[in-house]
Amino acid sequence: MNVRFATSANYYPFAYLDEQKQIQGFDIDLARAVCAAVDLICTFQHQRFDSLLLSLQFGRFDAVISALDITSERKEKVDFTDSYFNNSPVFVSKKLPLATFSTAGKFIGVIANSSNQAYLIKYEKENSFIVAYATYSEAFSALTNGKIDAVFVDQAAASEFLKVADNTLYFYAQKISEAQQVFFSEGFAIAIKKGNLALRQRLNLGLKIITENGTYQTIYERYF
Template sequence: MPRRSISTLMTSVILACTMGIGLSATGASAAEPVRIAVEGAFPPFNYLDSNQKLQGFDVEIADALCKAASIQCEFVVEEWDSMIPDLLADKYDVIVSSMSMSQERRQKVAFTARYYDSPSVLVRRKDDPVKGVAKGDWHGVKLGVTLSTAQAAYAQEKYEGAKITVFDKSPELYQGLEDGSVDIILEDKLAIYDWLANTKAGQCCDFDGGDIKDPVYFGEGAGIALRKEDTALLSQLNAALSQIQSDGTYDRINAKYFPFSIR
């Protein structure tokens, strides 16, 4: 998903959930909030509003999980391509930022059960006379992707001959499509749905072709990432996820952002 160069600067945003209960040594104590990393630049899943406060589907799901698990949580805004390295460096405990559970990532971190699923899609401007890529011939096609994403890795491997432009963040990717810097982009379907459906700029463009699914690159949906040794916290988050899915909390959050289920 979208993303940028490594930065050591992190902005902490405190979100009070419930007062925490103690976890084992592989989790967090009541005196130590669970630190949750979010990128804050991937609407509608996570973004900073005009007051620089975190909003979005990921943020509300994380908040609900903290409440269901009765743990105290603290959000940390982090650059995308620093997320796994800084998780492993103990700069925070959990990543709730629309991270696809790819095979490569599973080698480094543990994941909870899936909390949403979304295919990738190609998107093109409506006024572009070209529709689709003839016989899969990508030679000369200007294709946009976002840095350090599964879509970027997929495009590099699968779209031989394409002139690939890598953008730092999704908003810049969308702007590149709108202004003609690229002919077509490859992006997460749910992420770009918000731009297409709910922004004036997004009216320029539409899906080009069907859903693209490949578990090798895109994993089995989005999961919450933790260090592999944090088994107690993993169990607690999985139990909380099951709870919010069964008690209606998940569906209420889902309906706020999407007119269809993304489970």
């Protein structure tokens, strides 16, 4: 059985294009391991993040893996496997002397149609200006060039940004409060077309197998 995966290959280290323009990353290696564990053949295609779930609903793909948060809104449109990664977001902003970052009156970059954007709309819409980008690289570029004040990003992506050159000298990451982290508590999962119970069960079995046999940990340590 062939499973056609869609992903947005603009989010290192979860999914990205290598020098040969091949899709690589934590999500890709994870999906390949899951498929191998339950005798599925998987293929991957790059799509814009904001078109992933719509393409899935229309049957262009069988599954989506793209650092995708499980949210109540998305559950109305698609089904999800068990979670495979928990990753609360942070605000990345310029370092301020003797002060912590405040969102009040600030321009905050975020990925369009992401759960992070939904969070900002719910909690920060009255206090800040939300600027949506297609990729985090665009958002971080805007931050570096002073066009926005912060980027609201998952911890893994923030860590990658802060590893680059002298970024830690000028930028830092600040976590959201524990009370608000419940908005993201369900983690990342593979999305499948609503009602495809057979594929959901097969992928969940694959996740269980690779977690129990140590394959998941090996893949995790490769990237994090």
